[in-house]
Amino acid sequence: MAQHDPRLILLDPRDNVFVxxxxxxxxxxxxxxxxxxxxxxxxxxxxxxxxxxxAAGEKILKYGAPIGVATEAIAAGQHVHVQNMKSDYTPTYHLEDERKAGAVQ
Incomplete structure (x- = not known):
């Protein structure tokens, strides 16, 4: 792939997300x-x-490692977070509870 937007960090060339x-x-x-x-x-x-x-069901890769799975199709440029992925590490309901409490955006 060519050069990406400098406002985004690519942590590993295998990643399908930027930060x-x-x-x-x-x-x-x-x-x-x-x-x-x-x-x-x-x-x-x-x-x-x-x-x-x-694609829905595809692994989300960050640091070259799977961190979760897409719960729906995600387009390039779309925010990847609890609304469209399930974490492999933190149960999504915990993140939703934190979001409601204002701790997570």
């Missing part, structure tokens, strides 16, 4: 290295953004 280096606004266009993608929502610092389309 945001800063807050990004919904509607902004980012370069994924395979072409432009429009962000579907505001992206918080250190949150994941799909590097490429990810």
């Amino acid at each position: 945001a280096r800063m807050r990004l606004a919904a509607g902004e266009t980012v370069d994924t290295g395979a072409g432009p993608a429009v962000l579907d929502r505001d992206i918080a610092l250190a949150h994941k953004v799909a590097r490429q389309p990810i």
